[in-house]
Amino acid sequence: MRLLHTCLFSFFAVALFAQNINVTHRSTLTYSGQKLANIWGYAAGGNEYALVGAKNGLSIVNVTDPDNPDEIIQIAGPSSDWREIKTYQNYAYVVSEGGGGIQIVDLTNLPNTNLAHKSYKGNGAINNQLITAHALHVDVVKGFLYVYGSNLFNGRALIFNLNGDPYNPNYVGYYNSNFSGSGNYIHDGFVDNDIMYGGHVYGGFFSIVNMSNKANPVLVATQQTPGNFTHNTWRSGNTLFTTDEISNSFLSSYDISDPDNITLLDKIQSNPGSSSIVHNTHIINDYAVTSWYKDGFTIVDVSRPANMVQVGNFDTYPNGGGSGFSGCWGVYPYLPSGNIIASNINGNSANDGELWVLTPDYVRGCYVEGQITNGATGQPLSGALVKLLGTNTSETSNLLGFYKMGQLAAGTFTAQVSKVGFVTKNISVSLSNGVLTTLDVVLFPIGFPVEMTDFSVTAQENDALLRWETASEVDNAGFEVQHGVNTRDWRVEGFVPGRGGLNEPADYSFRVPDLSPGTHFFRLRQIDEDGKNAFSDVKSLIIRGKEFHAAFRPNTVHDAGELYFFTEKPVSVQVEMFNAAGIPVGLNWSFELENETVLPVEMSHLPAGIYFAVIQTETERVVAQLFKI
Template sequence: MKRLAFAVLTAMLCWSGVNAQLNASLESSTSYGVHISDVWGYASGANEYALVGLWNGVNILDVTDPANPVDKGTATGPNSTWRDIKTFGDYAYCTNESNDGLLIIDLSGLPNSITASDWSYWEPNIPGVGVVNDCHNIFIDDNGYGYLAGCSGNNSGGILYIDLFTTPGTPTYVDKGPAVYAHDVFVQNNIMFTSEIYAGKMSLYNVADKTNTIFLGDASTPSDFTHNVWVNAAGTMAFATDEVANAPISAWDVSDPGNIVAKDQFKPLATIGTGVIPHNVHVADDYLIISHYSDGVVVVDASAPDNMIEVANYDTYTGAGQGYNGNWGAFPFLPSGNILVSDQDNGLFVVNPTYMRAARLEGKITDATSGAAILNATVVIDDPQANEGKTDFNGDYKTGIATAGTFNVTITAPNYDAKIVSATISNGSATILDETLSATSLPLELLAFDAKLGLQNEVELSWDAAQSDGIFEFELQRSEDGMIFRTMETVFKESMPGITNSFSTTDNLPSSGTYYYRLKMVEPDRSFDYGPIRDVTLNFGGLVELFPNPLKKGDLLTITGDFVRNREYVVRASSILGQAMQYVVPANDLFSVNSQRLFSGMNYVEILENGNLIYSGKVLVRD
């Protein structure tokens, strides 16, 4: 097998370019000269170590003194964008998606630096499976069984079970799970949770008998691209990520695997709707530690899983835009409580979080006259931390922030007068605040409001309003879920009594999906009202063609369709083994991809616009 010479360049940085932090402080950062991926931790006695996945190996840093990490050497290997690391006993096991198989590192010699004699590779030829020279991921349970996910061989990327406890450092193949591609895997008390990313669901299995895997149940995650799942210590709640723009972290009651129940969804409110992508979630003491790409590491209190609240964050990404940039992994299980955060371009960050239970506010909003529940009322705590509660059909809302205290709370709803009240909230508990709102009557009259799909997949919006004297303000708002609206444009108009004014504008940003629009109409005295909600569904209507198909390795694959000029599209290609690559390309009426960047054989090609799937098909690449 190939060995690569590699030199680690570490630099302690005074990190001043972070975008935000809440209840978290930086201990140190270490810069590498190459792309980095996942990170895991290892503790021995009083010493703590970071195991950092690099483009060409695994670097070990002694972070016992978190302000002054010490390089302990690098186990080299093939170039790979993906590396995933876990430990059992005094050994680390690392997967990659290139070749050479499973990297095994003997950590027992630490704190001495590792040398080439401390690592080796396991690349088995398993009867009925074939040669396993690459895998996407690995998990190791408390009993010492390893679970390999997304591997080469003849199990379609389904889980392979290996024994890591009988002879430490020398894996033994045990058996295989269902032949369904799993991107990630988690096991606790012999219940296995697989992230079946292309099926868009998590599946639960009983693996007490590794030779007889028993299916227990499954659930489709909100954005149908299940990237990873982690479970609380009690085994009652599972938390899942979908690696898609604007996707939530979803909470699931899995106490009955045959009846999995959705409990809540979390998105960072400060960046909601801007295209941020969640990557991985871990659970420690009912806190979710989320590597959230361009948002950095985000900590959520999930002790009340039906009202998950952000309580800490540290942003490591300083670049422009969102997408698959920034924080890849976040390891929260060191005895010190420090979080190891791997940023793909900026290196390893050692972050010291202040864990605290959220201060929650919950209650019901009803009509002051009829007592009827009010739908879509908004409840906002007056605090710098972004927060928002929305009422459901029963008028119930749930929200909260990290900080306890007495705050003004603003309650608004379409066609009701806004109301400001005071509430005292405490960490670790929920304050109940039930309120009523009075219907409002404003001199501004909305005569018509319309939203319709244009010829170029744009949304055409128009409205007519009759006004009294004064300067009026119209806020045109858009939502992706019909609940949380953001202002996209503000129009000011000076009017005379009795005059009807007509307005129109175009929304060119949406991609495929359903969008909701409404008007917030503001009077000169700053009182306001909301108009009706209109929805528009955009379907990618242009015929997409890929040619030539089949094509030879090295030829250009041309993709034509009704694309929006200068908009970026994601082209994702997957092999029959579940390996995946993706590229971001700007489009005009067509664009091309060099087939050298595709897999030999059958490729499953998907095209995404703003995180939404608009095309899927197959392309055959011949050597």
Template sequence: GMLHSSIAQWAQVDGAKDVAHDLVLGAQVSGPKGSSRTGEVARLFSNVFLVTWSEWEPVRLQHVGYPSMSADRSQPAVEQLRFSPILYRQFPGYMRYSLIIGLLLVTLAASGQLNMTLLGSLNYQALHNSDLSDVWGYVDELGNEYALVGVNDGGVSVVSLADPANPAEVFFFPGNGSIWRDLKVWNDHAYVTTEGGGGLAIVDLTPLPQSTSLTAQNFQGNGWDAAHNIYIDENGIAYIFGANRGEGGVIFLDLTQDPFSPVELGAFDTWYAHDGMARGDTLYVSHISDGFFSVLDVSDKSAPVLLGTQATGNDFTHNCWVSDDGDHLYTTDEVSGGYLGSYDISDLSDIEELQLIVSDPGSGTVPHNTHFINDFIVTSYYSYGTTIHDVSRPWNVIEVGHFDHSPNFSGNGYHGGWGTYPYLPSGNILSTDIEEGLFVFAPTYVRACWLEGTVTDAQSQVPILGAEVSISTTPVVTSTVLGGSYTTGYAIAGTYDVVVEAFGYETLTIQGVQLQNGQVTLLDIELMPLVPINVSGTVVTAGSLDPVPGAMVTMVGEGVELQVTADGNGQFTFGNAYEGTYSVTAGQWGWHTACFTLQLDPNTPTQTIELTPGYADDFALDLGWSVSGNAQAGIWERGIPVGTSYQGGASNPGVDVSGDCGGQAYVTGNAGGSAGNDDVDDGATVLVSPSFDATGLVMPQVSYYRWFFNAGGNSAPDDTLLIALSNGIDTVVIEQVTALDPDLASWEPRTITIGDHLPVSNEMRLHVITSDGVEGHLVEAGLDRFELLGGPVSVQEGAGPMEDLTLWPVPSNGHLEVRCDTDEDLVVEVFTSTGALTSMQRIRNGRGTIDFGTRKGVMVIRFTYSQRTLVRRVVVN
């Protein structure tokens, strides 16, 4: 197919979409796993991309070739800028399909409570000294309501809601301890799965309310006695998900013959199944670690037929629920900052992702379970509580209710809300909080106030992609997608100002916009373009001022990243920058990366960026490290680390090593979520540096920071992080880290003398290898701040005296004034006491200042001018 960007006004004609295009080039997108089809993707504006294909094939964004988006304003955290595909319908006039990748953030202020009233609660720490898992509801023959609660320390709790303000446990059936316990009801019997083993627990609820002496027993499955989840359809068919048999797919049980003796009818065992639900003869399954949901025809339970699959936004599909009309499906991705996903499944051969929703953006809160009711979805979040979203416009989903019942936790992590149940006849919502217990809420279901429209260029009328639309005094913010269209809204009616911003345009505030519940406010917006500023400069070597050909230069401003490559003379030009503040980074392999802040205006002069020669990489830029291996997950990638945790401690790093340019490091997988999500799995992943020349240095050393974490599994962790050096002939391990290392799960500095391990050459490379062995454990690794150190300075102190050189104060307080009786420039090189070059600068006309930054101790300074050299040692306090 061809790659295009929109250059004409978007049109909506009879439900079809028609648009004109112009050629744009960019980074790469590839087809699904195993496909050889590749294409091009254009970075049109801040977070919008477009790909067109000449024929239909599902496509997956693999790598855009750009640094991560800045998060230095009221934007989502970086992990929330991991865009996922939204597939729109065919353009009839072009017979193409287009992929739009965008991010819509719709949320409410973190007030803790909106349209949900707490009626009552039950503290299970006091009742059973236990945390909780899932919850379901039951209604007896007299209309009395009950909560069925999974108790982690082992059991099923039946709770009377006769007085919702005072829930009371009336029955408890003990079982094996497990943090996973799921419950459903059929024909006055509760069926409960657990990963703790012991079988399927079955509780006869028919004696209620006259008697609380209930019969309960465990059913042993055919080759399984533990499972993650259960769903029971309207026909009395139970679907067992994630059992300890085979791949852990779905097992079909008939409950209608004997409620205590289910009969197995068949299974679907192609993939592990984490959760799901069914209606009629259609089953919807969430394949969590495989990252997608599937839809199956199960009319013949002995031979289910796969109808379609769809990847979800974060590739970690935890649960899903279908709308009453069967046309839409809603999903949760159980990762930090994970999405609620809205999908059009009316055509299972062409499933469309309509919207990805983040609640409490920037906090990293994790969604868990969602349920559809009357064009709303009710969702449990770990640290954020229970939410209600209006999905009556499934392409514009708005949060309209919320209650935070986890006061001691916030943000990322797996504490707080677990399950929710919105189907009681009273309308009350049940929610379980892992630590806080059972909650009973009275919801007020209100329709959203929707705001929709387009944003265009006021002069050319061209749609603007990536324009940010926000509603003042609220945290609501969204971005325009293809055609300049946007969809957003709020829960509370009122008069608001709408602020619209786009890179290259004047910010516009529209005052007095009326928003009303249950109504769509249409607001089309035109923005005036700014005059672009050309930014040019040269990247040179510090000291010699020789050009650095091919240097990479980036400018990161508010909502935009610009990147160019310097030509053979080290010269570069940005032709599409605008007035504002930018973070500028420049680098090339063989030089130290430099970074600074640039306040850009029409009078900004030509820039000269000096790079200190030497091999070093803080990974602020992609300087050419290669990745290989056969691992199926947790592959090395460069980015701002997204932290994960295990048993209260860090597993994947959450930050890079401080004190360098940018926040990037190399880590093994960076999708966030649980410790087991995107860690190294089923093989090895290998990171290799570009080659570096260590010859000509006295006692050359490599310095780096490394991270390693190894835990979990069903046996003692036995995985390894290997760091090796090669010289073009031999490869030798210089460090080996195991689960027994005392410095796990932290950034640990190491300095290794190359000559202690193998001969020095001009083709040296650093190799970093880790893997997950046959037994299967949690494995995470990281690398940051690589540097080749030069050994002791070879010039003898005092060589070539300069009696006219004056330095003060000595000892230094962090700065050193330099005076030399000459009109020539001095080249000043600063080394550590071990010979590592820390900086190089040119002092004009013999007068200047040396800034030692945060370095302390003995520093060695080499001054050179007119073929004269002097070395002085200075103590820095």
């Protein structure tokens, strides 16, 4: 076999890679005459290795120097276009659809080439019967190997005990599922701490199975996936990520905290409209690193799994895009260096596979979320289009008026909110990476008696100055000014008479004096001559009365909030969240604060209720209250 090491590209190739984002290409190895399948990684003794599923066997490549990868050895195996690898301790386990059972390789002697290896075809009840398999996964917590899509039991999951002697697995059973048709076949899966998340590709669903009792696994739940061709699963916390290996497919996220109520949170495509096919996803530090065949691979910020944002990508297959099974088979993002290794089925030549070594720059997305309401009724407004002008970022509000969207680029943008039959609003928003921007918008029907064009609240020492404008008014009695320290309880501060039938712009202002330090909320209730009314957007305001201040804004949220901080001098801050019973909920932060900052607080995994943030500095202790509804 001839390996070609490529570090330089032609001008043509560089031009095609111009859209690669937050990923730097380091090197490429070309496998002359061999296609590649999946890839895994291994690190020991200060060295990093790519374990590459080549057509003719397992290729082990030293990638410690990412610019100069060096193949150490290729251990022959049955010829196959499918080859999957996983590791446990210092052993590699390899399966293929070409036969040979499980190839086991002792990696202890790396970087030397004298590596003990053997073919294991099962023992006990399946002695010498395991021939082919499609995929595998290791429950590293419990020390069990799971093999999927084999020639045994119609592709059900096989279980092998690796404890004691990983070089000599012991077959302990299989998951004897009872789904209809070909639904029992598991194509791939993820197992952690005796819980298996199986991808039933031909059934179009994933299963959650308690494998604690290997002789009698218990089905916990199943869930259909958007493309009904569930290929790969990967769990992170209470979220399960899946891929559907079909044209025009999605990477999807699910809330699995309650198996009786699994909820699809979000789904995302690498290149919408291109018909590209997703393959395998892996999660690292709240990023999904996912192979997309002809699109190469993507990096998606999944720190807010209900609002996934693509923040990086690299096209390892610049020869073309769209549907089809060429290009990137798999990616591995877990090397200690942080480098990513990726396997291309083929590259410039149809029969030459490629190993890519790359360095990612993990960047958080900018998140924009909120609710759209009907100003005439105060009810949620579905079907409203929210888009950031000059970008491809847009979303439509759901039945409850909520929307969630995001993008990589930070800066100041114009958010346009529109719906047929309503007056379009353009609002300036400033976005920052890793920060949630909440944008709640009220749209008024066309022809509504009062068309409000602007509403702002500013602090003047301990007073709040409210200013608002209308473009036109018909039969407007006036505006009731409402104020609250949360967004549930309101009191009336005063009334400002309207301009009656004035059919031209008008300016208004109102001052609320002597406010206590903290977060305050304001809204306007516009009242017609006939008694009909409508509410404005809610505006928040921080009144600073101390050298250090902290408060939630708003303090009533659905799944995420913002903790606002202000200090007149640099200070060290520690924050911990508690529920109403005073029990920590696993959210805590420590950081250095100067001036002011906003800390996003993700609450989607917590039940509704009252929560408290205890904020401690060297000299002060502040408690901020938050309501999750």
